Amino acid sequence: MSNTVGNANEILERITDGFFALDVNWNFTYVNSAAARLLFRKRDNLVGKNIWSEFPEAIELAFYRHYHKAILEQKPDNFEAYFPPLNMWFEVRAYPSLSGLSVYFQDISDRKQSQTQKDEHYKSLFEQNPDAVYSFDLNGNYLSVNPVMERMLGYSESELLQMSFVPLVSKIDLDRAMEHYKRATEGITQRYEVKALHKNGTVVYLNVTNMPIIENGKIVGVYGIAKDITDRQSEQDELRKTKERLESFVHNNADAIWVIDLENRVLEINCSFETMFGYSAKSIIGKNLPIVPDFLNNFIQEVHSKVRTGVSVVGLETIRKCKDGSLIHVSATLSPIVDLKGNVIGITGICRDITSRKKAEETLKIKSKQLESFIENNVDGILIFNQNGKVVHSNKAFDKMFGWTREEIQGAHLYDLGFIPDEIMAEVKRFEGKVKQGMFIFGEETIRVRKDGVKVDVILSAAPIHDAQGNLDGWSVTLRDITEWKMSQILLQNTEKLSVAGQLAAGIAHEIRNPITAIKGFIYLMKNGFGDKEEYFKIMSSECERIEGILSELLILAKPQINKLEHSDIQLLLTQIVDLLKTEAIMNNVEIITGFLTEDIHINCDENQMKQVFINFIKNAIEAMNKGGKLTIQTQTRDEEKLMIQFIDEGGGMSEETINKLGQPFYTTKETGTGLGFMISKKIIDNHFGEIHIKSEVNKGTTIEVILPLINETANYLTEDSIN
Known part of the structure; x- marks a missing residue:
């Protein structure tokens, strides 16, 4: 047994890896020389000592965790860890x-340093890359993204690492993007363009x-x-749109x-060319x-050159x-076509048919x-x-009529011409104001002065002149010399007066002869003592009153001028006259109905004379x-400038012949009328x-229409301030 342990110790001493053994209490039981060297400790100082007491720094490091895991699970464990006190990496x-x-370990610091450099290089390449760099697992979920990816799509790294690429791809490109991804997972590198969706909803072309x-x-x-490639794609889209616009511009x-090219050969024409000139593109x-x-x-x-x-x-x-x-x-407009180097390679032409305009210009000239x-x-x-009131043109007739030459009045202002009498200056300003408002002046009789100071009677007409946009550009004035016509009118009036005087004289002689004859006869009878003198006096008095009535009406006819014009409420005037004659109407079984404007x-008008007219018409209607x-007496406006008053009776009416004779001196249809x-x-x-x-019809009644001008407040009260 001792030989076996000795052999084992000898083997452990010879291996280059560090080796130590720990008992269940974490005490060193064996440390080989390689371990002592790597740990910078003597073997005798470690054997029998607790590892965590000798190396307390390791408790917070991976060593503690992995050793306990191996003991707990009774499974070998391999790991790499860094030990800061020795500044060394161990496998x-x-x-x-x-x-x-039992623990085997070796110093891998050099290898780790080399790997760290490679990792730093990779990290730098990953993080500093100007393009977005990322990785997916086989399900398309993000495993890593660089900062450019975050900026490009607006999502943070933490957000992206919880997503797949599917929600970030435009729906119209999703199927194609999935197909490319699938091929990449099959080992085939893919290159394609796709539209991605930024977090803010905008589209990013990639x-x-x-x-x-x-x-x-x-x-x-x-x-x-x-x-x-959003900018490039935008440029391409804009280029495409520009091309489409140009093509649309040309063809439509x-x-x-x-x-045409430089040899004058046709390269392209549009539809309008075919329509205008009759040539087809193919021909x-x-x-x-x-x-x-x-x-x-x-x-x-020469133009092409x-x-x-x-x-x-x-x-x-x-x-x-x-x-x-x-x-x-x-x-026509002709323009050069140039290539990218600025060389002219052809000519484009665009022309518009102006034949109608030319004809119109010719017609306008004529x-x-x-x-x-x-x-x-x-x-x-x-x-x-x-429009500023200065003369821009005059004709020969004006020069001849007033004596000024064109050179003298050209550019002169209306009020500096010297042919307007001071007493009618207000009238001229009123006319000017009307014309500047777009109104016309027709046939106004007025006076102007010749260069030699002689006054000339004229008929004046004035009309506004507008430019092509309808704006007032000036006005024209036409003046007709009516001096000789006025003289002939005076002669004609005098002749007419003589004729009327003759008719009046004959009528007066006839009308007065009858009552005078009656008076003479009664005087004769009274002289010779015949009859009742009192009755004669009544008849003679009646005949004298008749003569007096004829003479009074003759005096009114001789002086019909308006003595006093006033602003009168004509409907109030009519109401007063109706109230005056209502009793007489009732006595004659006549009902007067009024229908006046509200x-x-x-x-x-002269109210007295107007009353005379209305009383005459109402009494004639009652008697008829x-x-x-x-x-029926009613009023209504006509053309907003005139008032019509109608007297409509239900009398016997008149024939057309009778109507034509009305107005002749002493013609009357009444027994006691003077005519x-x-x-x-x-x-x-x-x-x-x-x-x-x-308007009258026998047995159906008569309608008399009186039409009078209304007061035009604007026209009658135009002042110089309102004109200017």
Whole structure:
């Protein structure tokens, strides 16, 4: 037995590994020389001592844990551990027995140092790599990720190590990514592009390389390297979109587009080219551009030569020839096509058919000349002002009419021309204000002054001038000299007065002769003592009153001018007159019905004269309904500028012949009438700038319509401040 132990000790002394044995109380029972050397202790100082007392630092290290594990489980245990007090790495093999523990160990510090350097290099490569580096197990779960991976997808390392790659891949790429991963687990390196999902929901384009992890000849996982190509992909997408836009621009453009090489051969045309010129792409691709007319060949060659130098020609208006031989006007732009080195390799052209525009321009030129001729040769004087009120044009008739030359008035302001009398300056400003508001002035009779100071009666019309956008650009004024016409009107009026005077004289003679004859006869009878003088006096008095009535109405007719114009509520005026005549209507079994507008209606009028007119029409209507009936008086607006008053009775009506005679002096349909009432009423309405219309039918009644201008507050109260 002693020989066996001795042989065993001799063997243990010769091995290079350190060896020691421990009993169940963790006391050293044997230590070989290699162990003493490695532990820097004498063998005699260790045998019989407790290992944890001699090496208390080991209690907190892997040695303590592994030794106890081997004893507890009665199984050998191999491990590597670092012992700080000696600054050494040991590879340890512990073999348990019922009597204790046998431990073999060797110094692996050099190997560990070398491995540590390799690990550091790998770590540096892993962590400092500009691309994302990671590893998966065979189920696709992350085993490791570098910082770039965290930044690239927005997840922390701890989050990624609890995930598989599946949730991070875009759904449309998931099946393809799974297929590539499967092939990597089968030992085939894979390279592909995939869209990954960032934690914030954005898409990250990746260029991925997957390769198998092999340990001891067995695939245990997959390494991956991912490069962020989002910017490159965006550039490619933008390039693709730009290309698509350009292709869409070319093919869907309403203008004709073509591309030729430096030899003038057609490389490409778009659909609009085919439509505009009648050539199909198949018929001209590879051939010389056929749309240049022969008479323009030399000119176009010069233009092409210029473009070949790298210069674009923009807005060239020229002529092109269609397949059917017809010529069209076009506006063309020719540009050089350059390669990546900047060399011109072709020419692109784009043109628009402007034939219609050219024809329109030609038509506009003709019309402009016609308009210029119309203005220049017009017998009326014409002035054209810009929006600032300065003269930009005048015609010969104006020069002749007023004596100023064009040079004298060109650029002069309206109020500096000197042909506006001071007393009508307010009227001119009112006209200017209306025109600036877009309104028209038609046939206004006014006065202007010649250069020599002579006043001229004119008819004035003015109209706004607008630009193409509809904005006021100025206005025109047309002036017609009516001096001679005014003189002829005076002569005509005098002649008319003489004629009317003759008619009146004949009518007066006839109307007054009858009552005078009656008076003379009764005077004769009274002189000779015949009859009842009292009865004669009554008849004579009645006849005198008739003569007095005729003379009174003649005086009104002789002076129909408006004495006093006031703003009057015309409906209130009518109400007052109806109240006045209501009793007379009731006595004649006539019902007066009114239908007035709800709002107040005002006109400028002489109230007394207007009452005279309305009383005349109402009394005529009452007298026309000798058997009673209804008289309707109603008001309504027309065109927002005029008021219509209707008197509608249910009398016997009048024939057309009778209506045509109304207004003639002393023509009447009543036994006691003078025939002057309607004539005077019409004259009053005329002097109020109104109109009278009569509609009548025998046995169905008569309607008299009186139309009067309403008060236009804006027009009548335009001031210089409101104009400016």
